[in-house]
Amino acid sequence: MKNEIKSLRVERGFSQQELGRALDVSRQTINSIETERYTPSLPLAIALARYFGKQVEEVFHADGN
Amino acid sequence: MQMATDRGGKRPWWRSRWWMPLFSVFLGTAVLVAFWVGGSPREGLYGFAVMGGLGLVFLFGSRSETIRGLGGPGRDERWAHIDILATAVSGLVLITLIIALWLNDIAHGGDGNPYGGLAAVAGVAYLVSVLWLRFRA
Numbered sequence: 296m297k298n299e300i301k302s303l304r305v306e307r308g309f310s311q312q313e314l315g316r317a318l319d320v321s322r323q324t325i326n327s328i329e330t331e332r333y334t335p336s337l338p339l340a341i342a343l344a345r346y347f348g349k350q351v352e353e354v355f356h357a358d359g360n
Numbered sequence: 361m362q363m364a365t366d367r368g369g370k371r372p373w374w375r376s377r378w379w380m381p382l383f384s385v386f387l388g389t390a391v392l393v394a395f396w397v398g399g400s401p402r403e404g405l406y407g408f409a410v411m412g413g414l415g416l417v418f419l420f421g422s423r424s425e426t427i428r429g430l431g432g433p434g435r436d437e438r439w440a441h442i443d444i445l446a447t448a449v450s451g452l453v454l455i456t457l458i459i460a461l462w463l464n465d466i467a468h469g470g471d472g473n474p475y476g477g478l479a480a481v482a483g484v485a486y487l488v489s490v491l492w493l494r495f496r497a
């Protein structure tokens with residue numbers, strides 16, 4: 296699923312490791328979400344959006360846009 | 361709704377770094393006792409050493425994502441997804457093999473045992489799982 300995780304993370308100066316640690320997931324899971332190889336669960340998607348102070352639909356794009 | 365991770369909370373026991381090492385030692389002890397009772401203590405000690413070594417790999421191999429995922433500490437929701445798929449593939453391979461061996465045994469004049477019983481257990485376990493998950497999900 297297309298998302299803004301990488302741009303939001305880089306914008307705030309976090310590493311994948313730091314973001315993963317904050318959300319209790321591995322660095323590889325953050326990488327897989329950023330590269331669209333893994334679609335996170337709804338709770339994790341909400342947690343990611345909240346972490347960046349955004350709405351879920353601002354971070355994840357189900358329609359691919 | 362079950363949270364995918366324990367963000368901010370206490371980690372479940374299966375994500376403890378001690379879970380898989382202790383389980384490995386437990387399994388190694390069971391292997392040792394079984395071989396010992398069967399009159400082959402040397403093989404039992406070998407089995408215990410192998411399982412103990414595996415436990416040490418889980419305990420100290422924390423640099424590898426695969427080891428962390430298999431061992432527990434790295435078992436986040438993506439890993440749980442991988443685990444479910446890997447378990448399904450393993451089950452499919454095993455059931456296919458059991459059915460093939462059952463058919464082969466029957467074709468060679470055998471009674472199909474123990475493969476027929478194992479295939480039946482697999483089939484019943486699958487149906488019970490489907491029914492249980494059907495009402496739970």
